[in-house]
Amino acid sequence: MGATPRPRGPLARIRRRPESDPTPAQARRRLRAITSLRMAPGQVVAAVITALLGIALVAQVRAQDEAGLSQLRESELVALxxxxxxxxxxxxxxxxxxEADRRQLQGQQGDVAAADAARQRLESYAILAGTVPVEGPGITVVVDDPDGVMTQTMxxxxxxxxxxxxxxxxxVGNVRVVASSHVGVAGGAAAGTVTLDxxxxxxxxxxxxxxxxxxxxxxxxxxxxxxxxxRGAGASAQVVEDEQVLVDAVRPAPDPRWAEPVPATPSS
Known part of the structure; x- marks a missing residue:
């Protein structure tokens, strides 16, 4: 038996509709569902306001970025x-x-270099903790505040x-400032009673x-x-740069109450 001849002419352009194509009734139902999702007037207004706020925010950020350092005075730029x-x-x-410490530790005098590095670290930690007096280049600020206008924030x-x-x-005064220092007010929020530790x-x-x-x-x-x-509040301050400033106020070595060092474990 021969093969069924394929249609020619107009019949060749007629294709069977896929089963997935919606029927007219289904299409009408889908159209009604889509039209029912239209936004309410209040939602439209909210969306427009949100978009305008976003545009304004982006414009403001760009304007600030473009201003940048051009808004600073010459003295401010020099300080920066x-x-x-x-x-x-x-x-x-x-x-x-x-790099110098690493070379020393890797050299023949590694033990001596390690001991020296440990000593230097101990000195650094003592300075940070405020347990030893220090001296070196720095500044002295003399604050004259007879009316007691200085605040905690200042x-x-x-x-x-x-x-x-x-x-x-x-x-500050006779108090060494360390990481745990705190600023307070003696006797309430009255001016002129700022305290440090x-x-x-x-x-x-x-x-x-x-x-x-x-x-x-x-x-x-x-x-x-x-x-x-x-100065804006009415007090005065004089800043003096010096090659040798002595910070002689010290604090007692802290005695941790709760913290204990973790014993070192040998590396595998």
Whole structure:
């Protein structure tokens, strides 16, 4: 028997509708379902407002990025550049020192170098903990506040600005500033009773900081910072850069109550 002849002409263009194609009734039901999903007027307004807010936010961020450093004054740019340069120099010195330590530890005098490195680390930790007096280049800030206008926030700003500028040791009045130091107010929120670690700061008092002197002075001179706020409130402050600043206030070595060191385990 021969094969069934394939249709030609118009019949060849007639194709069977796939079973997946919807019937007219199904198409009408789907159309009604789609039209029923139209957003309510309130939803449309909310969507438009959200889109406009997004566009405005993006425009504001771009405008601030474009302004950038162009809005700063020359003195602010100099202070910022000095701060960045100081940080770069400090990091480069640290890299050189670490590479020298590694070479010594890998050499024939490894035990002696290891002991010397441990001693240096102990000295560094003692300085950070405030258990030993230190001296070096830095600044002295004499704060004269006869009306007691300085607040907790101002003193916190001063400490944070000095730390950000790379101060290795800070002393306020007769109190050594360490990681656990806290600023408070004696007898409530009255002005002129700012305390540091419980000690009342009686004007005039000095703030001593050891570090790169010019960078430290620039850190305090940022607009809206400690010096601006203090002078704006009616007090005065004088910053003196010096090649030798003595931070002689010390704190007792802490005696941990709860923490205990974990014994070292030999590496496998």
């Amino acid at each position: 550049l000095d701060d960045v340069s100081g940080r770069v120099d400090a990091l480069q010195r640290e890299v050189v020192e670490l 003193l916190l700003d001063a400490v944070q600005e000095l730390r950000d500028a790379g101060a290795e040791a800070i002393q 419980g000690a009342v700061l009686v004007p005039p008092f000095r703030i001593l900081a050891v570090g790169e002197a010019h960078t430290l002075a620039g850190g305090l001179a940022i607009p809206g910072g400690f010096l601006d706020s203090l």
